[in-house]
Amino acid sequence: MKRSKTQKTIQQQSKTKIMKTTVLTIALLFIGFSAFAQEPDQEFRTIFNNNGIRSNGGYGAVTTGYSKIADRHAILMGGHGAWLINHQFGLGFGGTGFVTERKTDTQLNDRYSVAGGYGGLRMEFIAMPNSPIHLSFPILIGAGGVTYVEAGRDYEFAREEDSQAFFVTEAGAEIEINVIKFMRLSFGAHYRYTSDIDLTYLDTGAPIMDKDALRGLSGTISLKFGKF
Structure with a gap:
């Protein structure tokens, strides 16, 4: 019985750890996508810098x-x-x-x-x-x-x-x-x-x-x- 309780406790701790990791990962991804969305559009740059001939x-x-x-x-x-x-x-x-x-x-x-x-x-x-x-x-x-x-x-x-x-x-x-x-x-x-x-x-x-x-x-x- 003691072994069974110990195993259950370990499994619960493991599940809790996995859930915390998953939540943290999702939160970081959400923050990253939000920051990316808030930045202005990036120009596709070429040797002419999208502004034609400048010099x-x-x-x-x-x-x-x-x-x-x-x-x-x-x-x-x-x-x-x-x-x-x-x-x-x-x-x-x-x-x-x-x-x-x-x-x-x-x-x-x-x-x-x-x-x-x-x-x-x-x-x-x-x-x-x-x-x-x-x-x-x-x-x-x-x-x-x-x-x-x-x-x-x-x-x-x-x-x-x-x-x-x-x-x-x-x-x-x-x-x-x-x-x-x-x-x-x-x-x-x-x-x-x-x-x-x-x-x-x-x-x-x-x-x-x-x-x-x-x-x-x-x-x-x-x-x-x-x-x-």
Whole structure:
């Protein structure tokens, strides 16, 4: 009998505890929903802040960089410019030229380089632009051309073996530093994706390089001047 009474007492205490917990939970939920309902409607925010274009700016930039192209060291030189909307969204155009180191081609018995360039529409999103150091995420969509060309000691280009046009998409991330009001310095890492490359030797028709020879990572340094 004592055990039975003890068990009943424990069960009653347990039920009471569960009821108290349930009531407390319901009360907290009710308070939370009430507080939420009393707050004003939250706006769905976009890069234009639902108020249209609030500010305009623009800039021009010069860029230099490094990449591996066709398993060769390559120098990149280029520039871009953009219209800046609300300090956070850039829309413009960009272009990059490249040339690789010279290497001896055993089939042609001379030194050759891979040279070319590409450009197109450039868009970028800038995170926290007013911060002294912030991030930018650009993407370029366009086209270009590449050639396999005989190169002298001072890179005087002579005989062209083959050339081709290609499509390109390049996306990246950049760390930007607000140096002064009208100048920014950026360090970027980009990945370049191109359509297949099909350069061949004139005499034999054998491929000169792999189809993905232009695809790969690049590192860049840029100076930007304008109204940010």
